Amino acid sequence: MCVRWPRLLSPTHLSQLIRRQKNPLTALDLFNEAQTRYPSYRHNGPVYATMINILRSSGRIIEMKEVVNRMKEDLCPCRDSVIAGVIETYMDAGMVEDAISLFKSLPEFNCVNYTRSFHTLLEKLVRDSKLETCCQLFVEHCRGWEISSRMYSLNLLMDVLCRMRRSDLAIRVFQEMGNQWCDPGRETYRILMRGLCNDGRLSDATQLLFLMFGRISRKGCGADVSIYRMLLEALCDNGDVDEAVEILGKILRRGLRVPKRYFKQLDKTQFRVEDVKSLINEALIRGGVPSSDSYRAMAVDLYSEGNIVGGDNVLDEMREKGFRSSPQIFEAKIAALFAAGEVDRAVECVRNDMIENGCVPTVRVHNAVVKGLCDAGESARAVRYFGTMSKQVGIVPDRETYVYLVDGLCCDGDYAEASRVMDKMVMSSFWPSDEMYTKVIRGLCSTGKTFTAAVFLEEMIGQGKIPAASVWCSLVSSVVCREVLWKEVLFVTLRELEN
Incomplete structure (x- = not known):
């Protein structure tokens, strides 16, 4: 190993030195050799973080675990984000017990705040459907002073309970939030509303809606529209159309606080049972105070449900009112088009629709197209799209772009092109x-x-x-x-x- 060591070694210099190594084991050897060459030198937090991140990204879990243990023994100050990354790596590798053990041993580390580590562990447990373990871990550690923000973890716990079809317990968590000095936000109401509607507890869901009016709904707050719509559609599916129309009137008056001149749109004779949902969507869009938040929430919801026509109507209305679309809407539309098998429309959506709506495509939007083309078995077309994407100013393909392309080409049997794409991936410093x-x-x-x-x-x-x-x-x-x-x-x- 030919390395030019400096006369005096600083942690910053060592971080730069190991970051330049292509082989993670070579970087680890330099990391270990530093204290032998310089007896007075000591690793600090950023050096440990650099070494751990290099081993994480290369899949060297055993070596990463040894470095983490050394960091604990040295009582070196470590950031919460570093521990969260290690926990994420353990969970992705199926090492659930190691991840939980690391989190429980955090008091032995020189780490004063591990909110992000706590949230990461709960997220991964929910992803792996280990719901009981998630609930037990939350009960044991949620009151610790090291957890600076409980709002996210409480929302995650409510989401877990709702997935377990225990919305009754989720309501009790919601009622206890005040005792935890937590103020329920929009995401809290969305999670609980979805759980109550899925469990058929429409009476409780209606009471939650009225409670929401007084707590978080503001004049013209369009971000609440998706929550209102959740309850209204659940009532329609349950056959309570008249009640849905009545609650819609209260939403427009108390939730969106629409001027009285718009109330003429709420005449029940205008509603028919067979298309009552589309009429409710139209009433929420046109009856409420126009805002980019309301249009975005409605469009994303409709596209996520596969209702492409409804989402397009929202986009048209949005453009007529002079509001600019967001990349998030088109990302949802592209996913819906690929799911419906309309590959050509999905590609044209980026080239034409986004430009017409004054929206600049982002890397996430381009990645959605690349992934959709590869999933549809058109990896050669995805490569051509990748070439066009790379030439655009301000667009730099990320790791996900190359992963989608290589996987798609391998699935289609074009290994020669996959090798060329992987060469470009390495040249872009994505291993x-x-x-x-x-x-x-x-x-x-x-x-x-x-x-x-x-x-x-x-x-x-x-x-x-x-x-x-x-x-x-x-x-x-x-x-x-x-x-x-x-x-x-x-x-x-x-x-x-x-x-």
């Missing part, structure tokens, strides 16, 4: 995962491109990754098959020459 290397190398071997596969294998080993046995088997099989083939060709050629 492929072990799984991605394995998939491309095995695919190249299956198509006879042994040399390219060997180059990627060498690059994989150079990054300190350990190839799976299947990778070696594929490479050996490809080489042997090529030798057998050449021998057969040579034998046939010699026999023809003899004849």
Whole structure:
């Protein structure tokens, strides 16, 4: 290892040194060697954070765990975000017990606040459907002074209870928020309203709506529209159309506080049972005070439900009123179009619709198109779209872009193009995962491109990754098959020459 060490080593210099290493194990060796070369030197928090993040991103979990333990023994100040990243890595690798054990041992670390670590652990437990463990962990640790904000964790607990079809317990959590010095926000009402409607507790949901009027609803607050709509549609699905229309009138008066000249739109004779939902949506859009928040909330909800026509109507209304659309709306629309199999419309949505609405596509929007094309089996088209996307000013493809492309090309069997995309990924300083290397190398071997596969294998080993046995088997099989083939060709050629 040829490294030019300075006369005096500072933590900043060491961080820069290990960050420049391509192989994470080489970076770890430099990290360990520093204190041997410089007896008076001590690692600080940023150096530990840099080393842990390098090992995390390369999948070196065992080595990362050792560095975390050293940080604990050194009593080095560490940031909450570093521990949250380690917990996330453990959970993604299926090491649930290690993640919980690390969180419970945080008092032994020199970390004064671990709110983000707590929230990350609860999020991942909910994602993995370990709901009982999540509830138990919340009860044990929610009152600790190290958790600076309980609002997010309380919302997460209510969401867990609602998923477990225990909205009755979620209501009790909601009622206890005042004792926890927490002020329920819009997301709290949205979670609880969804849970009550799914459980069929429409009477409690109606009372929650009236409570919402007095607490968080403000004049012209369009972000509340999606919550109102949740209850109204649940009442319609339950057959309580008249009650839904009556509550709609109260929403317009007390929630959105519409001027009286708009109340003529609430005549019950105008509503028909077969299309009452669309009429309610129209009343909420046109009857309320126009705002970008209300249009965005309605459009995203409709597109998320697959109602493309309804979402387009909201966009048209929004444009007529002079409001500018947001990338979030078009991201939802693109996902809905791909789900409906309308691939061409989804691509044209970015090229035409967004420009017509005065909205600039973001990397997230472009990634949604790339992912949709790859999922639809049109990875070659996704590569062409990627080329156009890369030429746009201000648009820099991120790691997700390359991951979607490589996965899509491998699924379509175009391993040669996948290898070229992965080359661009490495040149952009995004390191492929072990799984991605394995998939491309095995695919190249299956198509006879042994040399390219060997180059990627060498690059994989150079990054300190350990190839799976299947990778070696594929490479050996490809080489042997090529030798057998050449021998057969040579034998046939010699026999023809003899004849």
